[in-house]
Amino acid sequence: MAGVSSVATPSSSSSSPTAFVPTAGQGLISSSTGIVSGLQTQQIISALLTFDQEPVTSLNNQITSEQNQQSAFSTLSSQLAALQADAQQLASFSVLGARSASSSNPSALTASASAGAPLASYLVTPVAQAQTQALLSNGFSDSSNTPVGQGTITIKLGGFVAPSTSLQPLNGGLGVARGKISITDRSGASATIDLGSARTIDDVVNDINQTAGIHVQASLSGNSLVITDKSGSTADNLIVQDVAGGTTAASLGIVGSVAANTLTGTDLVSLSGSTQLSSLNDNNGVASAPGVADFTVTLKDGSSFAVQLGSAKTLQDVLTAINGNSQNGGKLTASISGTHLVLTDNTGGAGTLSVTALNG
Template sequence: MAAPLQNISGLISTIDWNETIDALMSIERAYVNSLQERIDANNTKLTAWGSFTARLLTLQNYAAVLNRSSTFQATKATSSDESILTATVTGIPQTGTYPLKVYQLAQTHQIISQGYSDTDTTIVGTGTITIEVGKGFVDRETPLEWLNGQKGVKRGSIKITDRSGASAVIDLTGALTVQDVIEAINNASGISVTAEIDYDAGYNVGDAIKLTDTSGGSGNFKVEEVNGGSTAADLGILADVASSVIHGEDINDI
């Protein structure tokens, strides 16, 4: 039996069928390639539109953040030494630098009475206990935050000018008690002024600070605020008088 015809090109047919078939296949491949190129181009466009949509959404989110007033009111608190003090922000605080000074560390304190064998027979002790209704006198150890109906004193500096014209700026930012204020004034150099609790009759006895000029001058005796503060007013000694004594205002009100 004769073998099947493997190649029909040649002299007998006078047609190069291999070349013809390759040409036809090339035409078909060209169409397929054209379709693939169009698919690739469309995929590229889809990718570009997807990227554009993502960036547009990102822009929209940023615009929404910028549209909120809280974005421009946000603040951050930092500490110069976070090993000692850390700070956080709540609400919308006023911006600025806030110095912090530690004047006294907390200490443990405990008082224990002696034991008693009963609750209604043994005498606890002798003496007098006085209870005042209303208010007591200002004491040298009275904390400044107890003054002015518990509103306290805004710490700052004050300027005192005695009757000779000499003046001194006294820093009270570290004052904790009335005693601290009195000592700071009495230790001020350059002026002749003494401070004490006012016990003079007819004035705010026991409830105010009294300043006395000992310079012997004839000018006005003045106590002024420094840098727009309110320390002198809070201490009740803001004054400008033509006498040698300033009787402070009542700072022990409730």
């Protein structure tokens, strides 16, 4: 076994160290630091730096997370603000009540809808193409001497239904229900007539007279339709009735069953509160001056009050303007009777009830 020996060199300022040279069988022990030590210095330093950096990295990660949350909250806040603005509009009638209308054939018919219009679909069937028409008489040199020419002028007292009269203003402005009617002549033959496209009294008369399979003739007499049997038979009654629960014949005033050759309908001309003023006086309407009184009513007791029709559109508006006048006080009652507007003086005076126009 090899031995180990060491030589101590005395400390002396005047002597030099003696080198140790191992002899055969002897070993050498040496010490060193740094790279020569064999330790993984770089890895140790990196590990120590990484360990020291971990709190910083954790803090940076936390900051990033907080910033992401802050950004998410900002986005959510913006979206909630937009939702709140949209929700507030739901309370607005102008939004929920908005309506639009469209036509399947804009070249033939256009449509528009106002706010609050009912939701519905309508089928419009053209029955006739509009045509330009103008009637022009010859010129006259004077208005009192030159004869008009040959022809017939008919003057009647009271109202009457002309063939061109629209169905809409009939029955006190309620019009005529469109639908089908059934007519049975006195021979027992019957036919169903579709009046769904009729617009005027003339359309009704023509549709009845052009119906095949029955022998009847429709005409006008005063304010009524007249159905006349032409079959020459007396085997059955002349019958006019509605079809499938409709009310067309009833609104035309010709529902009935008679053991005679003629069925005369009821009066089609009447007034009601819903009658439009524009339909009166041969559709010339009622003249009214805005902002001023239109006529004065003088009662039998000598008192009087002025009436302003203002924006009156119907006969009911006229009744309200008269009966509700602050100066009336129940002295005068306005009402409708058949085809007339009736004024009843309630004062009991001995004078004369009169109405004076103020605007011509």
